[in-house]
Structure formats: structure tokens, C-alpha cells
Amino acid sequence: MTKPVDPLDIDFRALQVLIWVHQFRSFTRAAEELGVNQSAVSYTVNKLRQVFQDPLFVRQARRLHATRRCEDIVQEAKRLTAEFRQLAAPPDFDPKTVSQKFIIACNFYERVLIVPDIVKTLTREAPNLELEIIDASGIGHERLTRNEADLLIGPFERSDPNFYRRDLYQDRYVCLVDPAHPMAEGDLSLEEYLGLDHVLVTYGGQWRSRYLIELERMGKAKALKVVLRVPSPAGLGRLVRGSNLVATVPARLSKAVSEGLRTIACPVETSVTIGLVWTAVNHRAPLHMWVRDMIYRLNAKTAVPREGQAGAGPT
Structure with a gap:
């Protein structure tokens, strides 16, 4: 392993490169997502390898696999980048000025009964927000941890301290x-x-x-x-x-x-019980908090628990 690089030389952009390579298992896909060339991604990953003194990714059977150390680093990188975005966000959140994508994972029940009202409300209150609905199937929680979805809606009763949950009805x-x-x-x-x-x-x-x-x-x-x-x-x-x-x-x-x-x-x-599920990465993000509260207002008909960690008690 080469001489370590000073960790303070690493910025949030480098951590985002690591996150995208980890998600796509591809330097090329990560470069496309970030709008840079592949050599820039390779350079950044090599620099991170020196910082963490770990190969981070290894190629086996023509596939890119993350090391165990890389898995831990990526989870922490997601938390750090999310918290920094929240820190940089304007103190007064206005949904009408938001211009980004928000991804919800759910299934047939939610697409029929819950999503239509969400779409109508977003059209009126957050007209520049791009909403994407993806299938949750049996991997909704995994889609949250892989950063493929921002919010999971459905009848999920998984007790896990890594997830937050709020029941709707x-x-x-x-x-x-x-x-x-x-x-x-x-x-x-x-x-x-x-x-x-x-x-x-x-x-x-x-x-x-x-x-x-x-x-x-x-x-x-x-x-x-x-x-x-x-x-x-x-x-x-x-x-x-x-x-x-x-x-x-x-x-x-x-x-x-x-x-x-x-x-x-x-x-x-x-x-x-139909509820909302999300991770700590987006727990205090203003947009995510607003979306969760909006969905709760639209759907909660009876008194149910406030937001809390899924592993904290019965759901």
C-alpha cells in the first residue's frame, strides 16, 4: 500500500464519488451520474484508497465488489454528506423553491390509495419537485439503505434501529x-x-x-x-x-x-398498519421532513405514534 494521504485533503465531492461507485458497482456509471470522465473517478478512488489504506473495491468474475471496510466507510459517508447538506440548507424551508428528485418506494396498495393525493399536493405546493415512484416488492428497506429510495410507504413491520418509522393508519x-x-x-x-x-x-x-x-x-x-x-x-x-x-x-x-x-x-x-419508513441519512433533512408531514396530513385518520426509530418499540 502506498503512503497515506492526509484525510483532511478529502472533500465531500470525493465521498460522493465513493457513494456512487458503491451504488452502481461501476466507475463508468458513477462518472456518468456525476458528469465527469472516468479517469477523474479512478483518480478520486485511488486517492481514497490511500487515505483509508484499503483497496475499497476489487474485481471478481468481471464484477466490482466492495470490501467490508468500504461498506462501513460508505454508510458513514452517506451520513456525513447528508448532514452537511442539511447544515447548508436555508433555515426557512419553502417547498415552492425546491428543485430536485424525490423517490418513493411502495407497492400496488399505496400507488392506488396514497400516491394520487401526494401527486396532487406536490403539483400545488412543490411544483418544481420531481417525484419518482419505484416498486418496493420485498426489498424496500434495502432500497433505502442503498440510497435508491428516499421514503418507503407500506405495511412494513421490520424492527431495526437503523430505520425510522411513522404509522399513518x-x-x-x-x-x-x-x-x-x-x-x-x-x-x-x-x-x-x-x-x-x-x-x-x-x-x-x-x-x-x-x-x-x-x-x-x-x-x-x-x-x-x-x-x-x-x-x-x-x-x-x-x-x-x-x-x-x-x-x-x-x-x-x-x-x-x-x-x-x-x-x-x-x-x-x-x-x-400502513406507515412511512426512512433512514437516519434523511431524518432531519428539511425537504424529507416536509414530505413526510405532508403525507401524514393527507392520510392519518386516527391517532398513531409520532416519528421514532423502528427498533425502539412495537410498530
Whole structure:
């Protein structure tokens, strides 16, 4: 290893180069993102290697891999650069003057029920903010830590002190059936419910509905008669319409997919909690705080906990 470089010779621009190379696993992609040539990126990484006395990146099987030391340095670099941006931000935040991209990771439920109101509000209150919606699937938290998303919205119950969470509301489950279904009128008992022909939303195997977890707790999961499995609630109404199938979905979502169907109470006593999740990198950034508060104002209908670290207690 060559002679160490004085750490004070390193600036935030160099740390940002490291962050982008780490994210893209490519010197070329990082150079494109930063608007510089590849040689400038290579020079900066070589300088950082001397500062940290570590190779930072090694090439194996034609892929660029970060060392363990690099992983630690990148996480700290993200925190330092984010805090410096916050320090440099004007003390009076005005959303109308913001001109940057904000990325939200979520899934079908949130895209149907939450995102439309967010878009309308941003158009009015932050017209220059560029919003991007990406799929959360089962890797929403990882997308936050990889800096691919600024905010995660959904029914996530992961307890981890590296994440902050703020609950929006709880949504109970209902059953959707065709109006001609024999059980379309009146209430369902649990035994009647279990014996119906169910269409089960699997969410691609990345998440389990709370009512299934509750049935498992009750020792009733194996009694649920599932005749069809689908990966998403998209198109669920068309599957149920004109059939003897029953679909169990959150009540708010049912309003968006239940046209022409009968909605009846689900006998499984449980609910799903929809919340916001983010990391310490953006915890005190004025724009991020404003966006989170805006989404909370639009969606919170009942009293729920204030912001806190996800690992600090029950969520």
C-alpha cells in the first residue's frame, strides 16, 4: 500500500464519488451520474484508497465488489454528506423553491390509495419537485439503505434501529364476493369463511397478509380453502366478479377494486398498519421532513405514534 494521504485533503465531492461507485458497482456509471470522465473517478478512488489504506473495491468474475471496510466507510459517508447538506440548507424551508428528485418506494396498495393525493399536493405546493415512484416488492428497506429510495410507504413491520418509522393508519380486512354468491347477504362466521373458495393474494411471496398470520396464530391457517393464488391485487375484481370466489383485502383497497361486487365483513379480527419508513441519512433533512408531514396530513385518520426509530418499540 502506498503512503497515506492526509484525510483532511478529502472533500465531500470525493465521498460522493465513493457513494456512487458503491451504488452502481461501476466507475463508468458513477462518472456518468456525476458528469465527469472516468479517469477523474479512478483518480478520486485511488486517492481514497490511500487515505483509508484499503483497496475499497476489487474485481471478481468481471464484477466490482466492495470490501467490508468500504461498506462501513460508505454508510458513514452517506451520513456525513447528508448532514452537511442539511447544515447548508436555508433555515426557512419553502417547498415552492425546491428543485430536485424525490423517490418513493411502495407497492400496488399505496400507488392506488396514497400516491394520487401526494401527486396532487406536490403539483400545488412543490411544483418544481420531481417525484419518482419505484416498486418496493420485498426489498424496500434495502432500497433505502442503498440510497435508491428516499421514503418507503407500506405495511412494513421490520424492527431495526437503523430505520425510522411513522404509522399513518390501520386498515381492517373485508371480503369481496359476487352479488350472486350464496353468502353475499349477512355476516360470515369464521367456519363459513374458511370453507369458501378463496383467491389468495401472495404478493409474489414477499409479504404475508396480516389476516393469514392471525389465522396461523389461531391454528386455522390450514383450514382456509385456497383455490387460486395471484401475485397482486391488480385485476382482483374481475377475477371475483361472476364467480364463487371470495377475496380478502384491506377495506380501503376494496373501494378501488370492488366495482360490481358485494363487500362483507371479514370474521378474522385483525388489521394491517400502513406507515412511512426512512433512514437516519434523511431524518432531519428539511425537504424529507416536509414530505413526510405532508403525507401524514393527507392520510392519518386516527391517532398513531409520532416519528421514532423502528427498533425502539412495537410498530
